[in-house]
Amino acid sequence: MRTYFKSNGRECFFLTPTEIDSMMEDELWKANLFPSIENPAVDIEGFITKHLKVYIDQYASLEPSVLGLTEFFTNKRPEIKINKDLTGAMDEDGSKLGIVGRWRATLAHEASHVIIHGAQFALAADQNSLPGFGSNENGKNLNLMRCLKRDFLFRGGSSDEREVQANMGMASLLMPKSLFLKIVKDGMKKLNLVSNKLNLNSKETTALTAHLAEKFQVSKQASSIRLQKLNIVFETSGLKMEV
Amino acid sequence: MKKTLGESIREKRPEKFSSLREFAKALGIAPSYLSDIETDRRKPSEEVIKAISEKLGLDFNELMGRAGRIHSDATKYMKTNPVAGVLFRKITGLNEEQMKNVLKDVEKQLNENKKDDVV
Numbered sequence: 001m002r003t004y005f006k007s008n009g010r011e012c013f014f015l016t017p018t019e020i021d022s023m024m025e026d027e028l029w030k031a032n033l034f035p036s037i038e039n040p041a042v043d044i045e046g047f048i049t050k051h052l053k054v055y056i057d058q059y060a061s062l063e064p065s066v067l068g069l070t071e072f073f074t075n076k077r078p079e080i081k082i083n084k085d086l087t088g089a090m091d092e093d094g095s096k097l098g099i100v101g102r103w104r105a106t107l108a109h110e111a112s113h114v115i116i117h118g119a120q121f122a123l124a125a126d127q128n129s130l131p132g133f134g135s136n137e138n139g140k141n142l143n144l145m146r147c148l149k150r151d152f153l154f155r156g157g158s159s160d161e162r163e164v165q166a167n168m169g170m171a172s173l174l175m176p177k178s179l180f181l182k183i184v185k186d187g188m189k190k191l192n193l194v195s196n197k198l199n200l201n202s203k204e205t206t207a208l209t210a211h212l213a214e215k216f217q218v219s220k221q222a223s224s225i226r227l228q229k230l231n232i233v234f235e236t237s238g239l240k241m242e243v
Numbered sequence: 244m245k246k247t248l249g250e251s252i253r254e255k256r257p258e259k260f261s262s263l264r265e266f267a268k269a270l271g272i273a274p275s276y277l278s279d280i281e282t283d284r285r286k287p288s289e290e291v292i293k294a295i296s297e298k299l300g301l302d303f304n305e306l307m308g309r310a311g312r313i314h315s316d317a318t319k320y321m322k323t324n325p326v327a328g329v330l331f332r333k334i335t336g337l338n339e340e341q342m343k344n345v346l347k348d349v350e351k352q353l354n355e356n357k358k359d360d361v362v
Contacts, residue, residue, distance in 0.1 A: 046261040055253050058263055059278040084275070091274060 024172035041217040101219035112169025248309035249283035
């Protein structure tokens with residue numbers, strides 16, 4: 001894997017969105033959990049506990065601003081913690097796609113830290129340079145990825161490259177590219193959508209976004225951004241479909 | 244180092260149940276309560292330990308021991324048999340190896356009792 005050094009001397013992984021898509025699809029296949037066209041919602045909890053062999057504390061007492069957390073250790077598997085308020089909200093109203101989508105996204109985000117940054121942590125441990133791995137929170141525990149609400153944007157709005165990569169990984173895990181493109185094609189047929197007449201703000205795109213969100217059990221915001229990131233829908237005019 | 248009750252459960256659970264909610268439903272308890280058990284934040288009742296041991300195929304007595312709980316039958320027995328209470332207090336002075344030897348002797352004695360019953 002290619003690496004580069006940040007101005008603070010920390011070694012970082014350089015990964016393109018395509019590489020992250022492939023990495024996550026490979027992991028889903030290895031786990032035997034790559035979803036089908038009939039049931040495209042990834043079993044993200046099963047993926048983490050069975051394949052990554054990481055325990056998820058789903059009711060962790062975390063600060064309100066922290067949705068999830070991944071901690072790396074030298075002598076045991078990493079641990080994921082999810083804010084109990086987020087899980088509690090899902091327990092109270094698991095029928096709301098927005099809430100379920102947010103919970104699933106948090107799990108997938110933390111899973112991406114384990115997949116991508118677990119390797120980075122191992123590398124730092126091998127080179128005896130764990131202080132270089134650090135934390136995404138200055139001055140706090142080393143080897144800890146605290147994922148704040150503001151970092152949880154599918155667009156990747158964080159200044160820490162690891163949060164941006166985990167957001168990309170989250171989208172790739174929950175909406176694997178190859179399957180997403182197939183379901184977009186099917187969805188367009190079902191919704192009688194005609195190409196070249198859609199743009200981001202059209203009601204047709206809104207219908208397609210809702211259809212995809214339901215299929216993949218993600219929020220509408222997540223499916224909308226995935227459509228844009230994969231250059232399927234454009235903000236200004238027209239629709240580009242290369243499936 | 245010995246595993247805690249929570250560690251024993253969370254290690255075994257993914258083999259039988261893919262999610263925390265699925266297992267909680269099978270046990271008839273809230274997912275948040277199961278999560279507290281798996282993370283050793285709360286100690287479950289004997290009934291819940293029994294259900295967990297059955298669903299996951301784990302040894303009930305071992306789970307009870309890890310939870311630091313004494314079987315209700317054992318408590319009842321100690322209350323009605325003072326010698327058992329004395330024995331229990333005395334064995335606290337033994338180390339683990341010596342304790343295992345006592346357990347072996349007890350099991351041997353129990354087997355002999357069973358043979359006598361058959362005869």
